[in-house]
Amino acid sequence: MTNNNNDPDQGEREDPKAGVKGAWIAFAGAVAVAVIGVVGTILSGAVHVSTGDQSQAGGGMATTTVSVPVTPTPTPTPPVERAIVSPEENQSAQLCTEVRGTVRKLPADKALVVATREDDDTRIYFEQSVKLGSNGEWRATVNLGDSDNANASVNHHFDIYAVVMDKAWAAYLAGTHDDVDYTFWSTTGWPPGADPGDPRRLIRSAAVGC
Structure with a gap:
């Protein structure tokens, strides 16, 4: 072809x-x-x-x-406004010390507890019994040191915190003490979701006060 x-x-x-x-x-x-x-x-x-x-x-x-x-990123919840009014910064304070402060718009599912930590101590002590007033003022009595050995912490520095945390966590941790009459508990770290805020620094005096 x-x-x-x-x-x-x-x-x-x-x-x-x-x-x-x-x-x-x-x-x-x-x-x-x-x-x-x-x-x-x-x-x-x-x-x-x-x-x-x-x-x-x-x-x-x-x-x-x-x-x-597309789910938007949630807006972080702003911290609860609160302050420690007394004692003042670097003030000398006795073993049993009353702490006073203010808090604004504490959510219903949150609790306000007062925590203390002594320098060189690995544990944080929380006082569950905080009296809240209708005007936003609060007060609580804390121990700066061991009441059974009152002189051991004289001249030691303590940090005081007004801690906002979940009410359920506060109730659970308060119930871990063997004595039902005790209103305090301790941990080696902050509970989940707890906001300790800014501390107030105090110096232990020789006075007991309780």
Whole structure:
């Protein structure tokens, strides 16, 4: 068989590879546009995914849009405003010391307890019995040292904290003491979710006061 170089249709025939290449380029461009659109929608707060169906009469595109909401990052709860009013910073305080302060808008599921920590002591002591007034004032009596050995902590430094913590945790920890009449408890660290706030620093005097 001889080739017919004079076939008028020979020069007008399309190269099948060129058609496939063009289709792949068009497909890749469509995918890139779709990805950019999805990313842009994610940044705006939701993901919209569209699927096409060419089986409808007339070759029209039927689209189905699925919206996936993006959960925003929760806003942190601001700390409860409270302060220790007395004793004053670096004041000399006796073994049994009354601490007074103020608190604003204490949530119903929170408790206010007073904590003490002596320098070089690995434990934090919490006083559960805090009297809250209707005007936002509170007071509690704490021990700065061991009442059975009152002189051991004389001239030692103590930090006093007005701690806001979950009421359920406070009730649980208060119940861990063997003596039901005791209103204090101790730990080696802050309970989960507890906010100790800023401490008030005191110096133990030789006076007992209780």
